[in-house]
Amino acid sequence: MAKAPKPSIELRLRVLAAVDYAPGATIRERIKHVASRSFTDADRGIDYRFTWRTISTWLYRFKKRGLTTLDNKTRADRGLPRKVSPPQLAEAIHDVLPSLSRNKQGQLPKSVLYRRLLEKGLFTRRQLAPTTFYRRLREHRLLDDPDTHERLRLAFAMPYANDLWQADTLHGPAIRQADGTWRKTFLVAFLDDASRVVAHAEFFYRDDTASMVDAFRCALFKRGKPQRLYFDNGSNYRSTVILQACLRLGIHLSHAPIRDGAAKGKIERFFRGFRDRFLTQHTAFHSLAELNAHTQHWVEHDYNDHYHSGIQMKPLDRFNLDIGRLQFLTDDAYSAEAFFLEFDRKVSKTNVFSLNAQRFECPVDLRGQTVQVRFDRQRPQHVIVFYAGQRMGEATVLDPVHNALARSPLKESA
Incomplete structure (x- = not known):
C-alpha cells in the first residue's frame, strides 16, 4: 500500500481551525476531539486522520512562529548519514x-x-x-x-579503502650473521580493512620505534593516507613520533585492548596465512635483504593479487575500486617532516636555542620566543623551526667564530 502524501498547509490550517470550535473544557480535550475526526483533501481525494500529538505540535508551532512553520521543509541534514551502526x-x-x-x-x-x-x-x-x-x-x-x-x-568492515588500517608485528625467522651469531627478525605489516590489501610489510632486526616509523612511511607512500589507524598496544605503536605524525597528517589513532588478539582479527588472519603459505616454504635466508625481497614478492603477487574469500575478489582489485577517493603523499621535504620529533625550545636574546647538547641559530629573528623544533632522529643536525604554527625554515648550527669574523670591525673597514 502506497504511503499517503503529506497533508497540504491548507488542510493543516483547517485542522487547527477545528480545534477552536471543538467541544471540551480544556485545549487538550478539544485537540483529542479533533484527533477523532477525519479530514478530506478535496484536491487529492484523500482522507486524513491525525494523532493528538501531531495536532498539538502544529498548534504549538503556529502560535510560536506563525504560518511558515507549518509548511513542509527539507531536513537540514538531507543526504548526510544520520545513523550510527x-x-x-x-x-x-x-x-x-x-x-x-x-x-x-x-x-x-x-x-x-x-x-x-x-x-x-x-x-x-x-x-x-x-x-x-x-x-x-x-x-x-x-x-x-x-x-x-x-x-x-x-562482523565489522569499513566501506571504503583507506578508511581504516590495522597494524601489528610478527616474530620472524632468525638469520645467521657473518660472525656466526643468529639475529631474530620482526615483520611490521599494515593491512587495509575494507580491501584486505597489505599496504606494506617489511622485516627488521629490531622491534623498535625506528623500524615502525620506516614501515609506516613506506606504507603511506605506497598506498596513500588512511583516515584511521588501529594499532597494537605495544610501546612502539604508542611512541611520540607516531602520535605526532598522525596529528600532522590528520589521521585518527586508536589502540586495541591489552591482550585482546581478536580486536585485530584481520591482521592476525593475514599473519596466520603468511606463516602457513610463506614461512613454512622458505626456512632459510642468508640476509635481511633476501628475506624482504622474497616477502615483498609474495605479498604483492601471491596475496594482494590473489583471490580472497573474505571479499570474494582480489584485494588489489577491491582497493583500486576506491582509487578516486585516496589521498597520496608527495615524496618531498614537507612529507618527510611529518615523522620528525618535535620539542619546544626557548630562544635566547642572541637568537640561539639548545637541542641535543648542541646550539642552533634560528633562521629568522625569534629572540625571547618559544618555538617548536622538529628533527629527524637519524639526522639530528637537520632542524626545522616552527613558530605559531608556521614553518620558519631550517636552523643552522651555531658557529661563534664565523659570526665573529662576519661582524669584525676590520672586515667592515676594509
Missing part, C-alpha cells in the same frame, strides 16, 4: 573508555559516556539521539559483555 558505536565507545573512570559503585554513567562521544566528534546528536544511544547500549550490551564487542568486531 552498532559496530561503529562499539568502536567509538572503545576509543573513549580509557579516558573515563567509574563511580564509587563501579558503574560508568551512560550520560557521561554519551557527552564524551559528542565532544570527541565521533558522531553528532542528529546521527544518534540519547534515547537511541541508551537503547543500543542495552540491546547490544556494549558496556556489560566483552564477548559482544568481539562478535561486533568479527
Whole structure:
C-alpha cells in the first residue's frame, strides 16, 4: 500500500481551525476531539486522520512562529548519514573508555559516556539521539559483555579503502650473521580493512620505534593516507613520533585492548596465512635483504593479487575500486617532516636555542620566543623551526667564530 502524501498547509490550517470550535473544557480535550475526526483533501481525494500529538505540535508551532512553520521543509541534514551502526558505536565507545573512570559503585554513567562521544566528534546528536544511544547500549550490551564487542568486531568492515588500517608485528625467522651469531627478525605489516590489501610489510632486526616509523612511511607512500589507524598496544605503536605524525597528517589513532588478539582479527588472519603459505616454504635466508625481497614478492603477487574469500575478489582489485577517493603523499621535504620529533625550545636574546647538547641559530629573528623544533632522529643536525604554527625554515648550527669574523670591525673597514 502506497504511503499517503503529506497533508497540504491548507488542510493543516483547517485542522487547527477545528480545534477552536471543538467541544471540551480544556485545549487538550478539544485537540483529542479533533484527533477523532477525519479530514478530506478535496484536491487529492484523500482522507486524513491525525494523532493528538501531531495536532498539538502544529498548534504549538503556529502560535510560536506563525504560518511558515507549518509548511513542509527539507531536513537540514538531507543526504548526510544520520545513523550510527552498532559496530561503529562499539568502536567509538572503545576509543573513549580509557579516558573515563567509574563511580564509587563501579558503574560508568551512560550520560557521561554519551557527552564524551559528542565532544570527541565521533558522531553528532542528529546521527544518534540519547534515547537511541541508551537503547543500543542495552540491546547490544556494549558496556556489560566483552564477548559482544568481539562478535561486533568479527562482523565489522569499513566501506571504503583507506578508511581504516590495522597494524601489528610478527616474530620472524632468525638469520645467521657473518660472525656466526643468529639475529631474530620482526615483520611490521599494515593491512587495509575494507580491501584486505597489505599496504606494506617489511622485516627488521629490531622491534623498535625506528623500524615502525620506516614501515609506516613506506606504507603511506605506497598506498596513500588512511583516515584511521588501529594499532597494537605495544610501546612502539604508542611512541611520540607516531602520535605526532598522525596529528600532522590528520589521521585518527586508536589502540586495541591489552591482550585482546581478536580486536585485530584481520591482521592476525593475514599473519596466520603468511606463516602457513610463506614461512613454512622458505626456512632459510642468508640476509635481511633476501628475506624482504622474497616477502615483498609474495605479498604483492601471491596475496594482494590473489583471490580472497573474505571479499570474494582480489584485494588489489577491491582497493583500486576506491582509487578516486585516496589521498597520496608527495615524496618531498614537507612529507618527510611529518615523522620528525618535535620539542619546544626557548630562544635566547642572541637568537640561539639548545637541542641535543648542541646550539642552533634560528633562521629568522625569534629572540625571547618559544618555538617548536622538529628533527629527524637519524639526522639530528637537520632542524626545522616552527613558530605559531608556521614553518620558519631550517636552523643552522651555531658557529661563534664565523659570526665573529662576519661582524669584525676590520672586515667592515676594509
